[in-house]
Each structure stands twice: as structure tokens, then as C-alpha cells.
Amino acid sequence: MQGSGIRRAFLAKYLLHQRRTFSQLAEKLSSVPGNDAPIPKIPPFDYSPPPYTGPSAAEIMQKRKEYLSPSMFCFYDKPINVVDGKMQYLFDENGRRYLDAFGGIATVCCGHCHPDVVKAIVDQTNRLQHSTILYLNPAIADFAEALASKLPGDLKVVFFTNSGTEANELAMMMARQYTGCQDIVSLRNAYHGNAAGTMGATAQSNWKFNIVQSGVHHALNPDPYRGVFGSDGKMYAKDVQDLINFGTSGHVAGFMSEAIQGVGGIIELAPGYLPAVYSTIKKAGGLCIADEVQAGFARTGSHFWGFESHGVVPDIVTMAKGIGNGIPLGAVVTTPEIAQVLTRRSYFNTFGGNPVCTAAGHAVLRVIERENLQENAHVVGSYLKERLTDLKDKHEIIGDVRGRGLMLGIELVTDRQLKTPAKIETLHVMDQMKEMGVLIGKGGFYGNVFRITPPLCFTKEDADFLVDAMDYTMAKM
Numbered sequence: 001m002q003g004s005g006i007r008r009a010f011l012a013k014y015l016l017h018q019r020r021t022f023s024q025l026a027e028k029l030s031s032v033p034g035n036d037a038p039i040p041k042i043p044p045f046d047y048s049p050p051p052y053t054g055p056s057a058a059e060i061m062q063k064r065k066e067y068l069s070p071s072m073f074c075f076y077d078k079p080i081n082v083v084d085g086k087m088q089y090l091f092d093e094n095g096r097r098y099l100d101a102f103g104g105i106a107t108v109c110c111g112h113c114h115p116d117v118v119k120a121i122v123d124q125t126n127r128l129q130h131s132t133i134l135y136l137n138p139a140i141a142d143f144a145e146a147l148a149s150k151l152p153g154d155l156k157v158v159f160f161t162n163s164g165t166e167a168n169e170l171a172m173m174m175a176r177q178y179t180g181c182q183d184i185v186s187l188r189n190a191y192h193g194n195a196a197g198t199m200g201a202t203a204q205s206n207w208k209f210n211i212v213q214s215g216v217h218h219a220l221n222p223d224p225y226r227g228v229f230g231s232d233g234k235m236y237a238k239d240v241q242d243l244i245n246f247g248t249s250g251h252v253a254g255f256m257s258e259a260i261q262g263v264g265g266i267i268e269l270a271p272g273y274l275p276a277v278y279s280t281i282k283k284a285g286g287l288c289i290a291d292e293v294q295a296g297f298a299r300t301g302s303h304f305w306g307f308e309s310h311g312v313v314p315d316i317v318t319m320a321k322g323i324g325n326g327i328p329l330g331a332v333v334t335t336p337e338i339a340q341v342l343t344r345r346s347y348f349n350t351f352g353g354n355p356v357c358t359a360a361g362h363a364v365l366r367v368i369e370r371e372n373l374q375e376n377a378h379v380v381g382s383y384l385k386e387r388l389t390d391l392k393d394k395h396e397i398i399g400d401v402r403g404r405g406l407m408l409g410i411e412l413v414t415d416r417q418l419k420t421p422a423k424i425e426t427l428h429v430m431d432q433m434k435e436m437g438v439l440i441g442k443g444g445f446y447g448n449v450f451r452i453t454p455p456l457c458f459t460k461e462d463a464d465f466l467v468d469a470m471d472y473t474m475a476k477m
């Protein structure tokens, strides 16, 4: 988009026709003189889903409105009814194929319905779906052993949960029990979950209900793009020392952060920040908790865990999403010494570590290894980031391209100097890309960041299709 006149014209047109479908708008825009670039095509893929005979999108929407919580929202002006999935592709009710560049919010890591993961789930379900951890079963023990082998140092004891929120709740409780302190430091713009304790650690007003959320201090976000100290990690780290000095007794229970903020808009923490903060927290008697719910399980490509690229070793690591390729599963991994705190009372989780979920999790680890998905995330992710960065030179609306591996963010702004969030344009581009067959995510406090977190089997051809579709759409704005 060049110049504010064009932008005003675009916005006027957009707002006027907001109620029209985006395909109608696309048709209209495709008649813009001088833009005769061919419409990008989805790469070929040798799979057709079985015919769909269920209710239509409209019928499902009606049921959703009547029977499901009004808090549930959908992407897109015309939400799609996703009924099948295969590897990095999703299919709607009409069998139309979409490139899935969101991966069910950074969750589907091996690919949709990966045959090995499906087989592990089906085999285990046929044999035993649920017992209880009060009896022995090999699935939980084998997976715990395999998972522990992926973690550094003394991080060897696993507690399974059903979600990331539960994992973070447990981690915060363990840090408080272990240290005898209440205060936890988390980062502004973080997302750690939405139960009583984790909503306190989450630090974006749009995710925080007006309930008591005590015992968490939110430090300045070491955000290289919008943060007050740019990329100077050490300056942000000083803020944590200030928080401890002036906001606590001088001792804390811990510090919790993502290595790359996901919901917050794919924000990589400024270099040097984590090592400095970990050292500050340790001096204040606290534990360092790495929330790997989004960045873990090879997604960042260069490493298996997001924290590894910062050269730190946490005391507690929490995980979910990618751990099960879509099956409800989360985990907390810590040291034998810290794990002991849970023996002070009874701590139990009915479904956590059930045989089906742990069998799936174990299959996921095997697939990541056998199919070199970490390497693929690195190679394809670097290629995609390079192409997106080139796109930034072409389209003024792209303010920043960031992230690593297959966890990438593209921030849209209407003014690069002022970094004014381009919220409406973000929705427009997303919708147009969907019309072309590309599904991407959205996040960031202002809702103006594309989140690219596809299954890790994403190919260079997929990356080209995504960038070409984005380029095509932006060129018409």
C-alpha cells in the first residue's frame, strides 16, 4: 500500500462493503487495472477426503449460536466448516483443500491425522482407553522416559496434565511450594492460560477477566519491535531486578515466560534477556519456568525447545499443544528435588497421563525424530522468513517480520514510523488469503500480527504459495 490517499480509499471501500463476502470483494478488486498477476495456486497433493454428508456450515453456526457459549468466536467473515485434515492441509464440507499455516494454533506438529499418531491412538483405544494412574500401565511410563530424554540437565520428572493452562497452574504452585514465596514475575503481553493463577500470569487485558489475580508482577516486555529498550535485553532485565527490589520482599517464587510469545504476536525475547533474568531470579531464591506450550517440540527449528536458543536451563518446563499433535495433553517437567513438593499433599489428575494421550505423545516424539521435522522446520522456516522479509521491502504495510523456524509473525502497520496497528487490513488480508486457500492465524495485543505456525511437515512449495497469496492480496490493496 503506497500513500495515505490510497489507504483512505481502500478503507472507505472496505467499510462500505464490510457486509459483503470477501470473495465478492476479491472479484471487485481483481478488476483493478494493471494487476494481472496470475492467482497463486495451491501445490498439488495426492489425497481426497471421503464425501461429507453432515450438516452445512450454516446449520452448524445455528447450533453453535443456540447451544454453545457465546464466548466462542470464529475466524473469517464467512467461517469455514473444516471436516477433514491430512498432513499440512485441511478440507471443508465441499472437499475444498486449504493450506493450513496455523496448525490448530501451533498444535498440529506432525501433520493432520498423521498415520503413526492415529495408529497409536487407535491401537491404545482398542486395548485400554482409561484406567487410572492408581494402576500401572506401560504407556505413561514409556512416554515419560522418552520425554525426559529430550530435556537437558536434571529435568527428568514428568507430571502429565490435559492442557497448557493446567501445566502452568501446576508449575506456579510448585514454585510457590518449593520456595515458600508467593511472588511470581511474568512478562507483559504474555499468555499462560486462563484459570485462576494463570490468568494472573497472563498479561493482556483482553484475556483477563475482572477477578482476583494476586501474586504476579508483570515486567516490561523485552519486545525488540515495540519495547522501550528495543533489542537491549540487559536493560529489560534490569526492570525485573527493580520489580524484585521495590515490589516484593526481595525473594520470589519464580519467573515464567515463553521463549517466543505466541498469542502475544510471535515476539522473540530480546537477546541476552533470559540469561540475565534467570540469574537475577536465582539470586532472589526463585525458580525459572519455561512455558514451551507453543515454542516446544521442534517448532523453532534451531532447537527442540525454545529456551535452548537463549542458552538457559529452566528449573521447570511446561508444555502442551504440539506434545500430542492435537490430542488433549500437557506436561510439567522438573527436577527430582522440586518434584518432591507435590508429596506434601495429595495431587491428582483424573485424565492426566491417560494411556491414549500418552501413547499419542510417544508416537509424536518418534515421528518428529524419524521424519526430521526439526530440521524441516529450520530449513523451510528460514526460507519462508526470507521470502516474507523480501515482501516487507515491497509492501509498506508490513512493519515487521519475526520469529524462527515455523513460528513466524508478520506485523501490519499503517505507518511504519508510528507503528500504527493495521487491524482492519489484517482481517482483510486474512480473509482474502482464505479465499485463495491459505489459512493463517492472527494475534498480538492489537490483533494486527499474522501468526504462521503450520504443521512441521510444511514444504517450500507451501511456503511459496503462502507468500505469493499474501503478495497478491497486498498488491491489490
Ligand SMILES: Cc1ncc(COP(=O)(O)O)c(C=O)c1O
Residues within 6 Å of the ligand: 162, 163, 164, 165, 166, 168, 191, 192, 193, 194, 258, 262, 263, 291, 292, 293, 294, 320, 321
Ligand atoms: C504459551 C501458552 N501457554 C499456555 C497456554 C494455555 O494452553 P491451553 O489452551 O492448552 O490451556 C497457551 C494457549 O494458547 C499458550 O499459548
